[in-house]
Amino acid sequence: MTATRRLPTEEAAELLKLVRRLAAEELAPRSAEAEASETFPREVFRLLGEVGVLGLPYAEEHGGGGQPYEVYLQVLEEIAAVWSSVGVGVSVHALSCFGLVSFGTEDQKQQWLPDMLGGSLLGAYCLSEAHAGSDPAAMRTTARRDGDDYVLNGAKAWTTHGGQADFYKVMARTAGEPGDRSGISCFLVPADTPGLSADTPERKMGLTGSHTATMRFEDVRIPVERRLGAEGEGLRIALGGLDSGRLGIAAVATGLAQGALDQAVAYARERETFGKPIIEHQGLAFVLADMEAAVQSARATVLHAARLKDAGLPFSREASIAKMVATDNAMKVTTDAVQVLGGYGYTRDFPVERYMREAKVMQIFEGTNQIQRMVISRSLAKDDRGTITHA
The missing domain is CATH 2.40.110.10 (Butyryl-CoA Dehydrogenase, subunit A, domain 2)
Known part of the structure; x- marks a missing residue:
């Protein structure tokens, strides 16, 4: 994955390097076959649990990773860039833990959270x-x-x-x-x-x-x-977790789009027509430029919402914006990736056709993008908030 990242701590940077390596070495080689055979990759979730990924955004005292959402969402991106099913699964697991973390009694947390956040229970x-x-x-x-x-x-x-x-x-x-x-x-x-x-x-x-x-x-x-x-x-419990869940899907969509872009750029550098790589033809180069702009725009929108959440500020509107922008952009980027590869993009010899099929559902689950527009417009009608705070 080619994304350049600025992480808040050295620990977070090392975590992202670990996840990027796991994604390349453990997830990517399994993804195409598992998707083709419709096999649920339970062993992959066990592996991610063992390295602490499944409980990243929750407190260490109950077995979580104690990482801010800004970091957790970038981890999701790295996973989804090679295997969206797993990225979605990690996000859903985090959402399934939210009710216990936020509304459970101390006895309930001590009894169930360590196994849930530790990854032994999905x-x-x-x-x-x-x-x-x-x-x-x-x-x-x-x-x-x-x-x-x-x-x-x-x-x-x-x-x-x-x-x-x-x-x-x-x-x-x-x-x-x-x-x-x-x-x-x-x-x-x-x-x-x-x-x-x-x-x-x-x-x-x-x-x-x-x-x-x-x-x-x-x-x-x-x-x-x-x-x-x-x-x-x-x-209240259900809706309280949905804003965070929408950020999870927005991050997955951004990772998916980045993966499609990476595939398209790699192909365009190697494929030649009329004596030069097709990336040097302006018509196609501009398509790739638009794809890069869409991915970076989505990432910035997602991270803005995450940083508001981490600061304890309202982020519901921004979560809906992030989900809508990132998933709409993912649909466009993956469609363009297929176009860049031409006939090969339409075959299952390359992963971009799968990425395009996977992008569609991102616009639907965790609240359709039509629902996100309703949430955003209702928020605009209710208030004129504008908060300025320091880091």
Whole structure:
């Protein structure tokens, strides 16, 4: 990966060098075959857990890496530049840990967080339902209190790591009717709980190494101690993590675009027409220049939002902007990468056709880019904030 980086500490710089080496030596050689065979790379997540990548943005006291989001998102970029399915998986795992980190009791954190952040347990996030994608308050999955337990019934669609995760962070209705935002609660459900099952993974256009499945809850009984926060706080927990999740996907999209650009530049330097490398033909050189500008613009937007988050400042609007800009740019850059390679770009002999297929979903999950535009415009209507702070 050719991106030039300025990291806040020497430790962070060494971390990025380690991840870049792992990506090149361990991830890149496996990615094409795993994606072609639609094989979930569980051993890769174990490796990333062992080196501390899965818990990077969380506190060291519970087994995390204690790194700021500015660093964590650049780690995601390095991974996604060679294997987007894994980059998405790392982001989803971090999101699945958010509820426990932010709303769990100290006993809950001590009991579960070390294994979750240490990487021995892989997480998944169950919010969307088939009829309620961008409107989570319309969910119908229920959690009925029965003594010292809750009994969950319903189905959750589009679950990344569905059928592969070790635990599921689940939003379910404990009161009210669909549409009632105050009747939703959050639970941590172990994968081996009786009554919990996964449908056959979705047959997707891209990210085929990342399994996405509907999770079904049929009288799934879990103890009260596995509820995170109070009853009715579930939607707050869910939405509280989405801004960070959007930054994760924005970083993955930026890494994906960088990987496509790297492939296109390497090809353009080697391929010759009319007696010279095609990168020296102005028509194609300008396409590459626009691709580079798009990648760098996306990265700057993502890091701006991350630095606001790290400073404890509002960043919801900026997270939506970053997600929208980075994913739209990734779609454009990967499409152009296929064009640069010409007929070869359309074959599976080169990875850019896969990158193009993978970029499309980045505009859809973690809130479609139409939803991001709604979030941004509503934010503009509410306030005229402009904060100046020092580093």
